[in-house]
Amino acid sequence: MSVLIYTENFDGKFKKANFEIVSYGAEIAQQLGTDAIALSIGNVADDELKQLGTYGATKVLSFNDERFATLDNQAYATAIARATEHTGANVVIFSNSNTSKAVAPRVSVKLKAGMVFGVTGLPKNLDPFTVPKKVFHGKAFADVVIKSPVKIISLAQNSFGVTEHPSEAVIETFAADIDDSTFKTKVISVEKATGKVLLTDAEIIVSGGRGMKGPENWKPLEELAEILGAATACSRPVSDEGWRPHSEHVGQTGKIVAPNLYIALGISGAIQHLAGVSSSKVIVAVNTDPEAPVFQAADYGIIGDVQKVLPKLNEAFRKFKAEN
Amino acid sequence: MKILVCISNVPDTTTKIKLTADQSAVDLANVQWIINPWDELALTRALELKETSGGKIEKVTVMTVGTQSAEPTMRKALAIGADDAIRVNAEPQDAYFTAQQIAHALKDEHYDIILCGIESSDYNGSAMGNMLSEFMELPAVSSVSNIEIDGDQVKVNREIPGGYEVVEPELPFVAVVQKGIAKEPRIPSMRGIMMARRKPLKVVEPAEAEALTEFVRYEPPKPKAACKMVDADNVEELVELLHNEAKII
Structure with missing residues (x-):
């Protein structure tokens, strides 16, 4: 049993939304009496990975494979599903980024794990596992029960906040062993503005x-x-x-x-x-x-x-x- | 080439949301139903692609999982210009259930491009399209804001923070589309509405499938405190309130 948190990096760096989901995952792990483990995919320096410990991750699995420099939904989902099995996680937490929207649903199907997107707070109940979310874009709130043994949730940004749990994170290398034939999409060019404050990051x-x-x-x-x-x-x-x-x-x-x-x-x-x-x-x-x-x-x-x-x-x- | 567009039948986005007395459900009596806004844009783009393909795209099919009450929405999609429609005759329960139903109904069909909206405006699940791609074991690209056909290849723009990537997927594939995919949704013409009556709408019986999540209780949003008004000639007061009262700057 454990709580697994997928922490996406942006050019090798984590953002506030990642620290927020680690803080959130650490709190759920505490309620369940288990560990919060972060999973990082891509090339991230050890100092950056260690930061996740500050927010309560006791272990960071680092999976660095150059084929993962760009997003392929199938390859990413396979890697995250394998990490879930490897850690025996029963709760898997994502941010609500575009990458999460692309990947978490595939992990859900692979693991037959019920998924709730845009959760707005801590579970209201651990058994049955019940989480709150907005519906109709905030015109109502709902409590949703996840009935499967493994639960997948994505946290709505700025709904929990960042809390520090001073602890040391152990960094462990993880190999997901993904076959080349898994990759079925190819990024052929990138257009990106730099130096502007992004809407989704802006305070x-x-x-x-x-x-x-x-x-x-x-x-x-x-x-x-x-x-x-x-x-x-x-x-x-x-x-x-x-x-x-x-x-x-x-x-x-x-x-x-x-x-x-x-x-x-x-x-x-x-x-x-x-x-x-x-x-x-x-x-x-x-x-x-x-x-x-x-x-x-x-x-x-x-x-x-x-x-x-x-x-x-x-x-x-x-x-x-x-x-x- | 054939394109499939998945459509969710949702309450009009201007609907005032009421809950049932025991708060176990949203009261959907007297609600106006529409094509989910993102699905409507996906359909618009599919029709644009077909019209400019010089006959290369033979057909645009729309598909939904829903009871008979979803048929007016499917007829609207046909009136906008889809060639035919498929309805899996089941009450949708969650994205996992719905994706499974669609994958099952498509197991003997072939579509080159499957378009799904990134989210539905009712339960805001953001999961169906990517779950469908996994059930069908197809590649998928999500957050797609443009799609072009280039010979036998398809190129899509995927939104990333601060920009976009151009992605080339192997076909067939699922594109989960968002804002930008088409400019304005199309409105059915009178002729379209007449023609839609005679277009095929196939009803498929559902497969054995389960839901993994259940909505058990609803609450209205908490009432908001009244807006504090500041005089337009005294904007320093606003700065002061944001600093000392809201403590936000």
Whole structure:
């Protein structure tokens, strides 16, 4: 028995979401009276692997194979299923990244292990194993029972937080012995922007809607993002109009985000937009219409024209940053 | 070449969610049903590929697991332009159950490309497409935001943090698609609706399959405190509240 946590690396480094799932897995392991074991796939330095111990992993299995430099769903799932069998894990934990979405369902089928995606907290019950999750994009919460002996869960980002369990992690090399014939996809090129704060990693997001009136008005919004070290985002009409790239669209069909602070500028707050941002810790809304639904979801609101309010906000935040 | 698009029949995304009195289920009476938004985009892209393929793509089939109540949604998919439809006659229980049913119903069929939406807008499971690929022992690419056919090869864009990769899978394969795959979902035309009535909709009886998860209880979201308003001429107050009260900056 053990809890296995798949910690995905990004160019050899772990991100906060990985430390969060290790913290979470360590807590479940404690409840079950067993060990939390992390699994790393790819080329990650020992110092980086050791960090996982800080969050409660007692052992780190490191599987380094150059064929795993890019994602092949079948190969990754086979490796994770083998590590699950190797460690005798009865709970396997993933983040809710795109890689997890690609791989965890295959592991589920391989091991006949029930899977719940987007879990929002610790198990409510260990037997039967019951976990909470959001359904209908936050319009309701549900308790889900996993009935199989092995359970797979992916944790919704920022729903548990990072907790330190000062311990030493033993690093163990793991060989999954994956046959070449398993690899059936080939990455032929990569396009990647560097140096930008990614929406899914951002602690603060500054987002613009139709109230911004046009792409030429985005400069002060970008300025605010720079002052706050934030990522920029937009509502669906904005990306549909081509004012901003589709990758910035936040909402039900775009990206689901969970930052500490979400600043909605000139966004009325359609139900589909709010579904994508409702997990934010604090929401600030600026809108001319006091009846806009965004104020139902917001913690702090300003009624006013975003074109006039934004320069004032920039000035106030800049002053605050200079003094703090 | 043949394309299959898996479709989930879901409540309209603007539906106000009500729970049954004992909170054991979502009350779905009087709900408007639609094609899951990601599946609808997948269907749109499949039809675009067929139309520009110069006859190379013979057929776009839509498939669902659902009771007879899912048929209006399948007819809508046919009205949008799918050539035929398959419905596995079972109440979907969880992704594991649904994927197993689809894999079983397809065991004597051949499709070159199988498209699934990355998530369903009701239970937000994000698992069916990739489970299906495992049951069918097919390669899969997930988070796909574009798909192109290039001779006998298929190339897809897979979203990664900060960008995308171009991936070439062996065929047949499963593409789990997301935002970007098609611009706007298509709306059925009057002619499409008339034609859809005569298009084949095959009903397949379900296989023996089990679910591994069960939704046992629901709760409404916790009520939110009222929004605190700040005067537009005093934005310093907002900065101060975010710093001292919310402690977020």
